[in-house]
Amino acid sequence: MSNTDKSVVSRLRKLIGEGAYGPGERLGEVAVSEQLGVSRTPVRLAFRTLEQEGLLQRAGKRGFMVREFTEADVLCAVEVRGVLEGLAARRVAEQGLSAALEAELLVWIQKGRELLAKGYLEERDVDVWSELNRHFHETIVGSAGSPVIGDAIARNNHLPFAAADSIVIDSEALDREYRKLQLAQTQHELVVQALRHGEGARAEMLMREHAFIGLRYGELFGLGG
Amino acid sequence: MSNTDKSVVSRLRKLIGEGAYGPGERLGEVAVSEQLGVSRTPVRLAFRTLEQEGLLQRAGKRGFMVREFTEADVLCAVEVRGVLEGLAARRVAEQGLSAALEAELLVWIQKGRELLAKGYLEERDVDVWSELNRHFHETIVGSAGSPVIGDAIARNNHLPFAAADSIVIDSEALDREYRKLQLAQTQHELVVQALRHGEGARAEMLMREHAFIGLRYGELFGLGG
DNA sequence: AATGTTATGTTTGGATCCAAAGTAGAGACC
DNA sequence: GGTCTCTACTTTGGATCCAAACATAACATT
Incomplete structure (x- = not known):
């Protein structure tokens, strides 16, 4: 796992934990990649990891959303x-x-x-x-x-x-x-x-x-x- | 998740479960992508998912290997x-x-x-x-x-x-x-x-x-x- | 006016290209 | 002969391009 890749996962994890993205908010690949200053590829990889971790969940057929916790x-x-x-x-x-x-x-x-x-x-x-x-x-x-x-x-x-x-x-x-x-x-x-x-x-x-x-x-x- | 993407994950899961890849065997992205008849991209995504699931683990700095279970x-x-x-x-x-x-x-x-x-x-x-x-x-x-x-x-x-x-x-x-x-x-x-x-x-x-x-x-x- | 259909735009997924990092092998020097 | 270093090759990671799917909006028809 390269520097960029790992840092995208942990940076996103941090952002989600801090509530930078509201619960239930949809995350677009392009939007996030631009915010983090990387291309879509590492973001797509990170989304899969974060989905498995339970921080993101699939938003229907269209990408991911921030999971909300009660x-x-x-x-x-x-x-x-x-x-x-x-x-x-x-x-x-x-x-x-x-x-x-x-x-x-x-x-x-x-x-x-x-x-x-x-x-x-x-x-x-x-x-x-x-x-x-x-x-x-x-x-x-x-x-x-x-x-x-x-x-x-x-x-x-x-x-x-x-x-x-x-x-x-x-x-x-x-x-x-x-x-x-x-x-x-x-x-x-x-x-x-x-x-x-x-x-x-x-x-x-x-x-x-x-x-x-x-x-x-x-x-x-x-x-x- | 598209057809190809999902099927790569489940096909790999099946192959690993069946023991098609021996325990501890290194999985190269190109080799697997050729075997499954897709490009490297969906394989890379699948590897991350399978790593989180615990079926694969990182082999040092160089890709993934099949996890062995006792x-x-x-x-x-x-x-x-x-x-x-x-x-x-x-x-x-x-x-x-x-x-x-x-x-x-x-x-x-x-x-x-x-x-x-x-x-x-x-x-x-x-x-x-x-x-x-x-x-x-x-x-x-x-x-x-x-x-x-x-x-x-x-x-x-x-x-x-x-x-x-x-x-x-x-x-x-x-x-x-x-x-x-x-x-x-x-x-x-x-x-x-x-x-x-x-x-x-x-x-x-x-x-x-x-x-x-x-x-x-x-x-x-x-x-x- | 309402509904259905079509067309356009947005977004994700797959393939390919390029760069960087790592490994292995060969050659040279001690 | 052994070890160290340099080079070439393998493999992964990141960026970009293209296609397909989905959503939305507009237009036409009933």
Whole structure:
């Protein structure tokens, strides 16, 4: 995949995510190619990719339109990630947590502890958490015994609101966000504990619940989200 | 999507599924376009689609190769379908089974009963079952409240061995297959029962187990599958 | 006036051309 | 003889051209 090609896909993904094209809006190949300053060819390739990712959908016989997402879709996408990561965690537990894998997970657990140790959250901590969170999840999913689960999660994560690292952190209320991350960290540690003891069902359920943290946990802390 | 374009994707999907291209084999755009009798353009579009579907993967910087699947991948794909359809079933149960939806499900239940009523299986029954089975599953998934779950299942089903209607029926042993379909029918009926009573967890688990029927249930009936 | 048909314009799909990037092979130098 | 480099060839990516399909609008006919 060349520079132009890849950048067309990701630039379009970004534009759609930002709402540059309204939901349901038809996207013409010529219009987009002119906006991005490339020819129609890479745009046509990108449209097919974005269709598969679920961001675009066919508008009848005539080209593509931006897919619109409801609140129910957001909730469903989060649940889908939950059951898939839960499946991955259960499989890891069932096949036994190797010493190497446990060590790797503890790296991210430790980084989380260090981040939260000082008792409050700074602006720049957000990226650090996002990074370690991603590593933690990817490590478990990547150890599930087959890339199929990870692929399914990756495809689901193309919906911009579904990805685990898309936790919206409100930098205006870092104290409340601190409590949220503290809970996430606890959930991470509980998952590792369950994995260590081969408790497949518990690991699965913990991961499923963990998926909701970006969604409804705000209510707990008075965020109304 | 034009005739040629769609047919290139599905023809390639078929060829790959049939093993016409060995696992890991590199696919050149020119070679494939000549084999299919089209120009490079629709092939390039198809490669992107098939990459997203997971049948092809990038071969370094140089084009695509046929993805190879292990037994673990097959098992995982079936489990992925299981947890996703389980999620759909649970959501249906949680939101309450409407009278209309129950009536529609009972149509497929009834067709299944009629098919199995005569006590044995004929060759042509296989297609009938495949059809009603597909409808049953699609009805539940389509009622989960958001297309997101169905999309995730559809993407997973692109792996040829993962789809629910890919139950390989051994026409040499229709008596053993009869027992398998009888069990599948019972599972369908139990799912509807659970949905009717709002038993979300039970509906979910029944669907998850139901996914395995094409995979390991052969062992029970002495098929060695 | 309404409906059906035709013609024109817009947009997508397929083919081909050109450029760029990568790979492999051969030759030269150490 | 081995390794490094340069060159030629293969293959992919991007741009453009042409044809086909679809939509829209206008005109004619009933």
